[in-house]
Amino acid sequence: MTRLNFFLHTALEHLRHGGQRIGVAVLCVAFGVMSLVAMTLLSSSLERMLVETPHDLIGADISMDRSAEDAILPEHIEGLDELVKDGVLGKYTLVAYTSSLTFHLPDSGELRFPNEGIGIDPAAYPPIGALSVEGSESAGLPTLLAEVGDVLVSRDLALEYHLALGDSLVLADLNAGKPLPARIRGIITDTPNHKGSKLYYSLETAAQLEGSDRSLNTVLATTADSEAAESSLKALGWRVFMANDLAEADEFVQDLFATLLNGAGVLGLLVSGVGIANTMQVLLRRRQREVAVWKSLGYRSSDLMVLFALEAGILGLVGSLLGAGLGVAVSYGLVDLFSRTSTMLIRWVLAPEPVLLAVLVGVTTTVVFALWAIVSTSRVSPVTLLRGQSASAAQLPRFQSGLLFVLLAVPFTAVISLIMGSFLKAVGVLAGALVGLAVLGGLLGGLLWLVTRLLPLHGLPLLNMARGNLARRGLAPVFALVALFVGVTALTLASVVTQSAYRVIDSVTLETQGPNLTILAPAEQAKQVTAALDKQGIEDESVNYSTRVRAIHLATDSQQVLSPVLTARTDLSGYTFTGADWGSKPDGVYTPEMDKIPEGSLLKVELWDGTIRDLPVVGSYRVDTEQVLAPEQGILLPVELSQSIAPADQAQYWAHIPAARLAAAAGELGGLLPNATVINLVAYSARFTAMYHNLFLFAISMAGLAILAGMLLMANSVSLSVLDRRFEIGVLKAMGYTRGHVLLTLMVEYALVGLLAAGAGLAVVKGFLWLAGLRNEVLASLMVLTPEVAGGILLFTLCITLFTVLAVAWKSTQVSPLVVLNDRE
Numbered sequence: 001m002t003r004l005n006f007f008l009h010t011a012l013e014h015l016r017h018g019g020q021r022i023g024v025a026v027l028c029v030a031f032g033v034m035s036l037v038a039m040t041l042l043s044s045s046l047e048r049m050l051v052e053t054p055h056d057l058i059g060a061d062i063s064m065d066r067s068a069e070d071a072i073l074p075e076h077i078e079g080l081d082e083l084v085k086d087g088v089l090g091k092y093t094l095v096a097y098t099s100s101l102t103f104h105l106p107d108s109g110e111l112r113f114p115n116e117g118i119g120i121d122p123a124a125y126p127p128i129g130a131l132s133v134e135g136s137e138s139a140g141l142p143t144l145l146a147e148v149g150d151v152l153v154s155r156d157l158a159l160e161y162h163l164a165l166g167d168s169l170v171l172a173d174l175n176a177g178k179p180l181p182a183r184i185r186g187i188i189t190d191t192p193n194h195k196g197s198k199l200y201y202s203l204e205t206a207a208q209l210e211g212s213d214r215s216l217n218t219v220l221a222t223t224a225d226s227e228a229a230e231s232s233l234k235a236l237g238w239r240v241f242m243a244n245d246l247a248e249a250d251e252f253v254q255d256l257f258a259t260l261l262n263g264a265g266v267l268g269l270l271v272s273g274v275g276i277a278n279t280m281q282v283l284l285r286r287r288q289r290e291v292a293v294w295k296s297l298g299y300r301s302s303d304l305m306v307l308f309a310l311e312a313g314i315l316g317l318v319g320s321l322l323g324a325g326l327g328v329a330v331s332y333g334l335v336d337l338f339s340r341t342s343t344m345l346i347r348w349v350l351a352p353e354p355v356l357l358a359v360l361v362g363v364t365t366t367v368v369f370a371l372w373a374i375v376s377t378s379r380v381s382p383v384t385l386l387r388g389q390s391a392s393a394a395q396l397p398r399f400q401s402g403l404l405f406v407l408l409a410v411p412f413t414a415v416i417s418l419i420m421g422s423f424l425k426a427v428g429v430l431a432g433a434l435v436g437l438a439v440l441g442g443l444l445g446g447l448l449w450l451v452t453r454l455l456p457l458h459g460l461p462l463l464n465m466a467r468g469n470l471a472r473r474g475l476a477p478v479f480a481l482v483a484l485f486v487g488v489t490a491l492t493l494a495s496v497v498t499q500s501a502y503r504v505i506d507s508v509t510l511e512t513q514g515p516n517l518t519i520l521a522p523a524e525q526a527k528q529v530t531a532a533l534d535k536q537g538i539e540d541e542s543v544n545y546s547t548r549v550r551a552i553h554l555a556t557d558s559q560q561v562l563s564p565v566l567t568a569r570t571d572l573s574g575y576t577f578t579g580a581d582w583g584s585k586p587d588g589v590y591t592p593e594m595d596k597i598p599e600g601s602l603l604k605v606e607l608w609d610g611t612i613r614d615l616p617v618v619g620s621y622r623v624d625t626e627q628v629l630a631p632e633q634g635i636l637l638p639v640e641l642s643q644s645i646a647p648a649d650q651a652q653y654w655a656h657i658p659a660a661r662l663a664a665a666a667g668e669l670g671g672l673l674p675n676a677t678v679i680n681l682v683a684y685s686a687r688f689t690a691m692y693h694n695l696f697l698f699a700i701s702m703a704g705l706a707i708l709a710g711m712l713l714m715a716n717s718v719s720l721s722v723l724d725r726r727f728e729i730g731v732l733k734a735m736g737y738t739r740g741h742v743l744l745t746l747m748v749e750y751a752l753v754g755l756l757a758a759g760a761g762l763a764v765v766k767g768f769l770w771l772a773g774l775r776n777e778v779l780a781s782l783m784v785l786t787p788e789v790a791g792g793i794l795l796f797t798l799c800i801t802l803f804t805v806l807a808v809a810w811k812s813t814q815v816s817p818l819v820v821l822n823d824r825e
Contacts, residue, residue, distance in 0.1 A: 029319025037327025059126025119206025177520025316366025484710030488761030565634025579619020588618030754801030
């Protein structure tokens with residue numbers, strides 16, 4: 001048997017008989033690799049969605065809309081054709097984009113609210129690239145969207161609402177309110193910008209939804225010279241968005257996500273490295289007598305370093321393979337949760353390179369963090385054994401310690417550079433992590449020091465003993481304290497944000513005196529809507545009107561344009577005014593507060609027939625979006641003045657119905673008004689519930705990783721504490737203390753650690769909310785850390801702490817005192 005084979009066999013035997021402590025060390029490695037694999041696979045999934053060539057981002061080189069108008073007219077298209085003839089533009093396609101599209105099933109009045117509805121020319125969209133439709137190899141977009149009402153639905157909407165090919169829908173645009181029967185002709189698997197929550201349909205369908213021929217509002221075009229095209233288009237009144245600029249913004253977002261996610265994976269590695277270092281230091285310290293024997297038999301320090309490095313390498317390989325498998329499973333869940341909290345069409349793909357790299361990094365990390373203990377232990381002198389003295393390793397000289405630190409730091413930094421994709425990023429992440437650990441460890445370690453010395457437990461011997469043991473543990477429990485603190489802080493913030501969101505939603509679902517149902521309909525259907533409301537016994541309703549004009553701009557500055565919408569409301573609930581009191585100047589108008597139009601200014605309102613109407617500005621307004629459904633941020637004016645300027649396009653009818661009858665009344669009104677859109681405002685306000693729920697789950701998952709790290713470090717600390725105190729435990733048992741007393745002592749020690757981490761995390765969140773509340777009163781009223789949440793987190797932290805202690809120490813404290821006092825395993 002060669003020496004290497006002998007060392008390998010010996011290393012395997014040592015690990016096989018290592019018991020629980022080796023198991024904890026394997027779990028520490030597994031956690032680090034699991035977090036690394038999960039974060040890198042999530043990061044690579046995001047990278048596939050965000051990093052692409054600029055023109056692929058929008059399906060063109062440039063995107064544009066009108067600066068003054070909100071619709072593209074025939075004369076605007078003529079200008080585009082001239083630019084194509086001059087070679088400024090290549091090819092272009094017209095798009096009817098809306099962010100106010102809704103749909104529901106024919107047999108249900110429950111509305112769904114996708115992010116975008118996009119009317120396209122199927123023969124020309126997109127100018128660059130393609131729209132990927134499931135199973136459409138034999139049928140192109142012109143075939144799929146041949147008829148009015150044919151729609152394509154993005155995959156995320158189909159999954160969320162259980163939609164399938166051939167299903168019937170009813171579409172409606174909140175800006176028009178006219179329903180349109182539709183049929184799903186395809187499921188979109190990918191879009192030019194990889195974003196979901198979209199419905200695509202033809203331009204003819206878009207015109208039907210708008211109820212007019214003014215639905216076109218966006219142009220996508222190709223060009224060989226972006227700068228020249230931008231200059232020419234702006235001169236013709238276009239607002240231009242360059243694909244290069246949008247791609248740079250997306251690349252920055254992706255780079256930020258990648259750095260944060262990969263950095264989180266690196267932190268997981270550091271956590272596992274701390275656990276490995278602690279474990280190897282204690283295990284090898286107890287084998288110093290064995291080392292002295294090896295040296296007495298003629299083995300050199302280098303031989304022993306190979307032996308122990310093999311042990312660490314095998315331990316790291318087993319833990320890394322376990323962690324890689326767990327990481328793949330966790331990454332699948334994280335990608336699914338992340339996709340539910342965003343509109344991105346993220347697809348989980350198992351890439352072997354990050355997994356294999358993580359296994360390599362896990363083994364390297366294990367060996368690197370174990371080497372310090374290995375080098376120290378291998379310095380045991382055999383003379384101490386021959387003289388009957390206790391074997392102990394000599395301290396490394398400072399020069400050798402510094403050199404060893406550099407030798408260990410170089411390979412670790414190198415493998416982190418592979419993960420981060422940059423040496424500078426690796427150094428930055430490691431430096432930030434070390435500084436953060438040092439600061440947090442110092443602060444929390446100081447708190448732990450104060451607690452262990454100031455806690456009044458003198459009349460309770462076992463508890464006083466627990467306090468003394470904890471004070472002597474040094475840095476071992478501090479790492480667990482830091483990890484638990486981070487996890488508790490993240491968990492508390494996620495709970496506060498989610499609870500605040502649900503509180504807002506719940507407040508809307510309660511019966512109030514305000515409107516809880518609205519009907520959107522073309523203005524000419526006023527009689528039908530009024531008759532339907534009367535049939536339901538609803539007499540107290542308000543009506544608001546919306547009128548779209550060609551353009552609105554300041555008389556003194558034609559370049560300062562406003563949203564070309566006239567809004568006339570009879571019910572001004574949720575509106576706050578500055579300037580003249582409402583109704584005091586019936587010929588004046590109010591502009592949105594964010595436009596910052598001075599009182600006394602004159603507006604030029606251009607109608608579709610070219611007529612110009614001058615309107616004086618008498619004030620500004622602000623809207624509470626929680627009380628007003630999809631408020632138009634246009635010009636606000638009295639109903640009489642609006643009707644004297646131009647007929648209204650859409651009417652909104654508001655009514656209050658008792659909560660018990662609301663759902664039934666909404667369904668009946670939907671049947672009575674097939675050409676209107678009936679919205680149950682309670683259901684509308686609760687549409688974010690699922691998103692907040694998924695966001696909470698994602699935040700909980702990320703916080704759970706930190707809490708799991710704290711539990712593993714605590715398990716490691718408990719295991720090594722029991723190993724270090726075997727003789728003390730034997731003496732206590734010989735004096736009459738029971739196993740229950742020993743377990744109680746350990747539970748008190750680490751209950752202090754868990755409660756301190758939870759208390760510090762809650763205090764930090766409370767302080768953050770207090771500071772945020774000083775700057776924003778609305779935020780202060782919404783973001784509240786309730787006693788129930790705080791108490792629940794304290795109880796949760798205490799329970800997982802006690803469970804960890806019992807799980808690790810239950811068997812270890814079962815050993816007979818005679819065995820311990822005789823120093824037998």
